[in-house]
Amino acid sequence: MKKLLSMVLCAMMALTLAGCGGSSDDSSTYTYSSELDIKNLDSSDAEDGCSFTALHAIIDGLMKPAKDGTTTYGIAKSSEVSEDGLTHTYKLRDAKWSNGDAVTANDFVYAWQRIFKKKGNYYYMFCDGIANIAGAQELSDKIDAEQDLTDEDLNKLGVKAVDDKTLEITTTTRVSFFDELMSFPCFYPINQKFCEKQGDKYGKSADSILGNGAFVMTNWEPGSVAEFEKNDKFYAAKDVKIDKLVMKLVQEPKVAAQAFEAGETDFAIINSDLVDKYKKDESFKNISEGFLFYIQPNLENSDLANLNVRKALSLAINRKDLCENVLKDGSQAAKGFVPSGLSISPEGKDFRDEAATYTSYDKKAAQAALDEGLKELGKSEITLRLTYGTDESPMDVFATYLQNA
Structure with a gap:
């Protein structure tokens, strides 16, 4: 039997589970645990969410x-x-x-x-x-x-x-x-x-970045911590309620959760392994974040240039199962490149509800599309390679799931 190789054109919107409780004894300091690291504070180059969080500050x-x-x-x-x-x-x-x-x-x-x-x-x-x-x-x-x-x-x-x-x-x-x-x-x-x-x-250290916002970066130790103090020259300084912001960088969810319980941090992102432990805690919150994970086919690959092959790969992914039974973090299966909840019309209608659905799971239809694609290519089987980065935690989970689909 031919092996159905897995690829997804549009996967899911990642929703992050967060614990937020203001547990720190010092109300003038807000401490934020981040699973990721700040990569770059040059707004011309920065491209990751953690760097954007620091830049916004x-x-x-x-x-x-x-x-x-x-x-x-x-x-x-x-x-x-x-x-x-x-x-x-x-x-x-x-x-x-x-x-x-x-x-x-x-x-x-x-x-x-x-x-x-x-x-x-x-x-x-x-x-x-x-x-x-x-x-x-x-x-x-x-x-x-x-x-x-x-x-x-x-x-x-x-x-x-x-x-x-x-x-x-x-x-x-x-x-x-x-x-x-x-x-x-x-x-x-x-x-x-x-x-x-x-x-x-420029933008590579606390001393080499100049801001005009609510905070001034005073210390940045990559992979460890970033510290910010209130900017007294900020045009709306009177509206800034805290004097210091601390980002604890590259903290494993389990470590972040332990720090939250100990009152050492005010915000901790946790993963699906910890949901059952904290889901009944009053500090537990499920927060939608603006991330869409997808796999982009390499159309310079002659096999992936075939429409039926791409169709088969998309139909082979059970996105609902991936979100609900593997990730278990509130992620939703995306029905198109613009996910639900991202764009709302002036009439209050969600773009996704009014647009077509472009993803579905149908293994039988996937096999039929693959058979047709292989026939068009004149091949009995194809081998594809999935390349992914490891700088964002879900990617290794996605890759393993896709490989076994």
Whole structure:
């Protein structure tokens, strides 16, 4: 019997189990346990959730998340959009970097040009299909073609400092979610003078990062701890209720839970192995996080270029079983690339409920699709290799499950 090799095109949204209780005796300090490490505090390069958590603490963008999950003003104090929807003008509040420098519109222009110059991880967010900022797609095309970008090229990006407190952004089409994008770290400002003085060290240590947000990073020991103190120069310092934030890095869930019980930490992420032990505790909470795990087929592989083979691989994965019986952490099987709960219309309808379902489990149909795919390829069997990173804890579980599906 032919072995049905496993691959999933869209897996699940990861929901994290958290214990949160404010157990620390020092109410002026909040201690957060993280299973992951901070990798990078350069907003042009940072790409992981733990680094983003640290960046959110020390830097504000034009916009930022509000308590209720909506988007509110950050460094911007007001904004307006032209009638055709193509020109976004943000007026900046009187805000300062933690060294006392004023935050200016040029800090955004510099940072946005820099992400292309450095070929940062998220420069594609500026391009067509996402932010649609004028000139961004042309810069991206040059990067893809391995062409060097000149200052003249960078100056064609549709972002301009009209004056120190006015930032004007031009898009090629109307983007209804533009304000929400402006809260994402790749759109954060960078103090040019400080950054250039740090050179390649920028964002690699507590001393080489400059913020304008609620906290200042005072200590960062990779793989161990990151410490932050309240920023007295923050424009909304009176609203910051704690004096110190501590992130305990690379803590195993069991260790984090023990620290929580001992009153040494105020927030601890646990895993499915600990759910039964803590699910009746009043501090136990199930929190939806914005993560979607999926497997991307390599279409340069001639076997995976076959539609029926890809269809078979997707149909072979029992996502519901994986979430409920293996992960057991609240994860949900994703029915499409945009998971449930991520996008809600003004009428309150979930995008996933109104869109089609693109994933399902049907082993019989999977075998039929595989048989047809093998026939089209002129082969009796195929062998595929699954490549995955080990920097996020579920990945080894996913890989083992897929291998045995």
